[in-house]
Amino acid sequence: MPVNSFENYPMSWKPVLPRSSRPLYTALAELLQRDIASGALLPGTKLPPQRELADFLDINVSTVTRAFKICSDKGLLSSVTGSGTFVSYDVNTSTLIIPENPAAHHIELGSMMPETIPQADAITILLKMLAEEECKNLFQYSYQEEPRHKEAAAHLLNRLGLSVTDPRGLLFANGGQNATAAIFAGLFHSGDKLGVDPLVYPGIKGAAKLFGIHLVPIRQENGEMGRSALLAACKNDGIKGLYIMPDYQNPTNHIMTLSCRRMIAETAQERDLLLIEDGINSLFAANPLPPVASLAPEHCIFLLSLSKTVLPALRLAYLQTPLRWAAALEQALYHINLSQSSLLLEIASRLTLSGRLEHLLAERRRGAALRNRLADKILSGYTLLGAPECLSRWLLLPEGTSGQEFEAMSSERGLSVYGSHRFAVGKEIPVPAARIAVCAPETTEELEQGLHILKDLLDSLS
Amino acid sequence: MPVNSFENYPMSWKPVLPRSSRPLYTALAELLQRDIASGALLPGTKLPPQRELADFLDINVSTVTRAFKICSDKGLLSSVTGSGTFVSYDVNTSTLIIPENPAAHHIELGSMMPETIPQADAITILLKMLAEEECKNLFQYSYQEEPRHKEAAAHLLNRLGLSVTDPRGLLFANGGQNATAAIFAGLFHSGDKLGVDPLVYPGIKGAAKLFGIHLVPIRQENGEMGRSALLAACKNDGIKGLYIMPDYQNPTNHIMTLSCRRMIAETAQERDLLLIEDGINSLFAANPLPPVASLAPEHCIFLLSLSKTVLPALRLAYLQTPLRWAAALEQALYHINLSQSSLLLEIASRLTLSGRLEHLLAERRRGAALRNRLADKILSGYTLLGAPECLSRWLLLPEGTSGQEFEAMSSERGLSVYGSHRFAVGKEIPVPAARIAVCAPETTEELEQGLHILKDLLDSLS
DNA sequence: AAATTTGTCTATTTACATTTC
């Protein structure tokens, strides 16, 4: 029996365990899950200490721990030894980032789509391929890895400042998300911890949840990961690695400084971290800083997706991994995908090796610059982070309006944008901000229209 | 201290725990893993009972259980309450089924490739697409699911005897392996059990291992799953579902009888099982039997991959799922793939809706029939299971030669085939047999050459 | 058919590490 009566001590959660034959820990976990889903427990709520709950329910602490662990693994809770257990901030936020139904006639400024236009080169190449005699294997399996494809991959990676030393470290995935999923499946275990920026691409949050990986936000100094916070995460949370996007971080568009890149590379070597460097935007940079993978090549897997910078339909990402992880990663990719499409691989390789990819990139940069000039002009006076070559901008909101509220208000006005809550990790309340995908609308007219709606909305808030 | 001295009682495994600060259970698990990898513990070996080991090591039984569980999850062990723990039969067999390096000049009769030729229709369609005005979205993201693609999927599923009642139950994956991975990631948890035939497609074994799912072989009656064995697996192993391939099962090519289909459908409904029906070969059947999914539509996810029957490079599989699993499955697919390639989706839909797919199928059937006639003729006198429309045949070997040995002997003679050990699940020694992929060689001449080598080898064995 | 063997699961004990105050 519980020793004390708790009626005088307010507890944030007083579950009533059903008298059932079910195991205590599953019953408790389900209660917790239900109460979070129903809204009875709001994001940020501090749960009672495990010992107090155990006492209240007259069960053992470890039984509570076990129930909490189940919910933690699902991303519902985040706990810190010494401070307590909290309901995660982003539990009820979808990580599916898909454009609104076009029938709704929303102006799409949410989803990270590149401009639709620049694809003439791809079509030319495809036509040429189909006219060739040897095209008979274009629709066959792509098992026999033609060295040409690895050459193309190496070429692009070199262009970004990586040195490809061994082709066995080069692998293919069906896009960046697919590459991340394979890394999680093949190199991580459920329950492993991965350090990330406090605001990250929602796809990572979703993939981490799917594979039971805990994201640990690393506190920032000057807008990027801080050394002391990173060391603390290694020591206290036992993070296995880091996910980083040094070039044009999604969603803030921050370009990581060289000193921070060096710091991360050194820390990874000291603490034997597994770095996942997402170079999805790196091809946009005219003069990119050295990737972290070049500073810590034995500790970093570099992802180069062609979806955002080249063509989404290629569904292709190149991976470069240190050899010690190559076998496990190759297996995971094989068991998730079996193979790549020979047709798409071939288009990508020809685009790269023919040099037409550079023209396409230049076109993308031109298009983005035009759109970003529009955004800067129309929203002048507001803080719009990001460079002219970015697919999206990060709009800081006037105090008093959360990202979530702003997203809702925009939606009422026929505009899709994504509030900062969608990118937030852990229990912290995110800064009020929203991501504006300037390249997503089909036409610049539509973009202009959307930006004016945004401006009016912002004006009305301040 | 241990009560007895064990020196007089032979134990199959006498590990020596290192004096380390590491947790006991991890240390023990690693020892076990090393001894299996090194060959000190051979497949099939029965390990000492957990209590005996615990006593010997002077630790608790549960600590041994925990160590064993780690290895079990990796597929190294299989244990049965009451009988003991055994080293799995297939631990050291790769589940990567990839053709030999072509430089080795092997004749490829191992990998399940369809014939290379029939793709003229696809090229015609692709050329037409590229000539159209509206082709501007072909290289863009495919988020806006054009209803046309779901129409095409529904058309093919209907053709196989399924009734598509709700388009929300229709989903897309990057091929059959990718669909399976998404089902495992989204609907299963690590440690869940899945019933399968005693011999299965190695891709399933690999994916199951990747996601920590235990495969439970269901004993057969008359060459297919038996009711009593299935019930036993439900009751004793607590299997969550079944993976089945009723049409031309890989590798045995067995076509499941209608009564067995009914039995599985009924059992799934009684025991609330999650059925995964792989229809990868179903389009080959001229008059297919009703799929299990049509008999138990609320309990069955049907997979229709286009890789083997249509074109491998399309990397496309259609999934039909009961609505209760649709959301979780869609999320898993999203977080693993983000999206499909619009280009490939479009080719597939046009092939289907234009009716050209039927021509292509007919061509595949013709080609397969020709190759299978060759095989039947050259290997007459030997048991070669499978129908004329199959991509591969299942060769029963003379007694005394295991599949593994036969695979090695073939390889010495410049021939790739896959022995039955690659398909075996659990601790049973597989029947001596090998899979002969008659459609894999580029030319029929090469096939003929390969078959003659096989015949000579077989003759020399009997 | 009953007793025994054997694996599995839940809940607990205990030690420990970090944060907070």
Place this chain on the structure above:
DNA sequence: GGAAATGTAAATAGACAAATT
């Protein structure tokens, strides 16, 4: 800076269930 609060992980005890003999 030390004590208290708080979460975590390992090892254990004991009940249970299936298979064997």
